Amino acid sequence: MVASTHRDRPIGVFDSGVGGLTVLHELLVQLPQEDFVYLADTARFPYGERSQAELQEFSLQIAEELIRRQVKLLVVACNSATAAALPLLQERMMRTTLGVDVIGVVRPGAVHAVAATRTGRVGLLATTATVESGAYAEAIAAADPHVDLVQVPCPDLTEIIEGGFPFDQRVVDTVRRYCAPLREARVDTVVLGCTHYPLVRPMLQRMLGPGVTIISSGAPLARQVEHVLGSRSLQAGRTEGEGTYSFLCTGDPEPFRTMGTRFLQMPLGEVAQVDVAGGALAGGGPALA
Amino acid sequence: MVASTHRDRPIGVFDSGVGGLTVLHELLVQLPQEDFVYLADTARFPYGERSQAELQEFSLQIAEELIRRQVKLLVVACNSATAAALPLLQERMMRTTLGVDVIGVVRPGAVHAVAATRTGRVGLLATTATVESGAYAEAIAAADPHVDLVQVPCPDLTEIIEGGFPFDQRVVDTVRRYCAPLREARVDTVVLGCTHYPLVRPMLQRMLGPGVTIISSGAPLARQVEHVLGSRSLQAGRTEGEGTYSFLCTGDPEPFRTMGTRFLQMPLGEVAQVDVAGGALAGGGPALA
Known part of the structure; x- marks a missing residue:
């Protein structure tokens, strides 16, 4: 056949x-x-x-x-x-x-984040729908129930990334806003729970600091x-x-x-x-x- | 003052x-x-x-x-x-x-390549002028005189990278041509000896294979x-x-x-x-x- x-x-x-x-x-x-x-x-x-x-x-x-x-x-x-x-x-x-x-895409990134974190505090940037689905929280809990997951829904980031080339100050300001709760929570690992976000990874790494491990699904x-x-x-x-x-x-x-x-x-x-x-x-x- | x-x-x-x-x-x-x-x-x-x-x-x-x-x-x-x-x-x-x-930019990349290679066979992609200056050969020999360096001058790659957005088949063909001697020499580490080349890093990694470590200066x-x-x-x-x-x-x-x-x-x-x-x-x- x-x-x-x-x-x-x-x-x-x-x-x-x-x-x-x-x-x-x-x-x-x-x-x-x-x-x-x-x-x-x-x-x-x-x-x-x-x-x-x-x-x-x-x-x-x-x-x-x-x-x-x-x-x-x-x-x-x-x-x-x-x-x-x-x-x-x-x-x-x-x-x-x-x-x-x-x-x-969910489980590989979640497992990788659990393997990468040293402090047990992991952040997630994702669309509102993905955060609300609980898929990452579930996958991370399945890999290690003692990891704290700080979830940040980013309702407009996908559209801003698609619309912005070259990136302007608006993109920087948006990304900075979504980084703030992750910095405050002192996560040492951040999962990019949306396949668009690797395009702003350099910006994210700069705002989160070089000590934070950023994990994309790919x-x-x-x-x-x-x-x-x-x-x-x-x-x-x-x-x-x-x-x-x-x-x-x-x-x-x-x-x-x-x-x-x-x-x-x-x-x-x-x-x-x-x-x-x-x-x-x-x-x-x-x-x- | x-x-x-x-x-x-x-x-x-x-x-x-x-x-x-x-x-x-x-x-x-x-x-x-x-x-x-x-x-x-x-x-x-x-x-x-x-x-x-x-x-x-x-x-x-x-x-x-x-x-x-x-x-x-x-x-x-x-x-x-x-x-x-x-x-x-x-x-x-x-x-x-x-x-x-x-x-x-020369020495940090050279030292990093010497630290990364397992086989002692390192490749260099650079402009003709940089290859002819012997700067990388010297820096690598200073770090380890027993590392073999395969140098590939890429006379047109800088211009092709500046001119090409989005990348087309011509960029792919050019990059493939410069990869050929490195694949043949079975290097396990490749230094990007020109600051333009990180823009074609994904293509290079695909052509060289996932087992090859690519090192840029940055x-x-x-x-x-x-x-x-x-x-x-x-x-x-x-x-x-x-x-x-x-x-x-x-x-x-x-x-x-x-x-x-x-x-x-x-x-x-x-x-x-x-x-x-x-x-x-x-x-x-x-x-x-």
Whole structure:
């Protein structure tokens, strides 16, 4: 049924927009031999205000599209979708004939933060929806129940980062405002609980001070992906050169391409438009039934 | 004679253009309490093709301008100027009434590379002028004479980085070409011997592979600056918030500002134009006589 061997199939990555490209960036750097296909659900961006039910439906539709493209692993590069739909996705994807693993962004960053903190005081910067989901609090408590988590919802930071290039004083002032409670709480580790925030990491590091460890999802997630591929013997067979990466987008590809290069820090190349909303999966159609 | 106490004076940083902003970036992140004044000699950019004598003259003129602005420490954030003029600058600056230390970009990166390599095979990517100066070969041999250094001159990479935003396939192809000899030589550590190159670091890391340690000048230089300030008891007295940074430019400030934000990754704010070529220092004038 599948033409290529399992290990030479691509890894699927999805997000509501460009933010997940900071995660793809780390995957491209840490796993250069792999092929990737990235799907941005820009037609329904942003996910922050969506209900749990909607996010589950969208995630299953996207998963179906990526399964159709024969991905060997699925990465949810979006904190909202991970918080709402990861267990459901994992359960459904394991039922496919291919038995595809699903990795989300929350747990790798949480585990890494618990491993990094010396004082046991960890900060979280995230969207209001992610903070309210409790996903990070839960993941950190599961790794170490004695770690104190100081959560700072940053309602406007995603929009300000997308809108600001080059960064101006408004970005600096916004970031400073969100740093204040973390500085006051004297956290020694800060998790960036939104895939947009790595773009202001230099500013954050300067305001938090050099003694604070900043953790974004990309690097620890890439390591987890490496572990999964290893344990399933699914690493790409390629031994020389780099793999390929390509992009799908549910909305207009042009703004995604333009904004995307800032987040990926590499050329984007072609972006194809795709319709995922018509998929049968969410209703229990054939692909993932 | 000086209004402020010595420790509250700014640190002076200079380069021929925007490249040194990647070094300033690291200084701003690692030493947030310090004040900085950055001088870009854009009127005489690029330094790559200049003679040793010219670079010494320019460096002394800039040093004089920065001494006039009462810097407590001088950072040469330019590989060409460091290779040509560091010992001369150090000698002259120590003779000033303030006794100012001068730190260049070559040695911190070289020492860091020697400390990082496990196989003893280190690569260098730099401009032709920097490779030909032998500055890195000398600094690495001084740190460990048994380390093999594979030097790759990259004649067009600086221009391609300045010209390319967003990065396109041409940048990827150029970077790949310069990586080839390093991959062939199986180096495990690569020094970025030009302050422009951190902008293509993600691409380099992907092409060299995750097992290769990439070292840019900024971080190890910032650490050396921290050591100097500590040993001279010159750390800024500020205990809360961040210091200031400001920019001087010998050419038109506008292109410097526009290009600069890509390199600094923070807002640049005001850039003032300044004339340094009329300084008396190079001829042995009063300031540094």
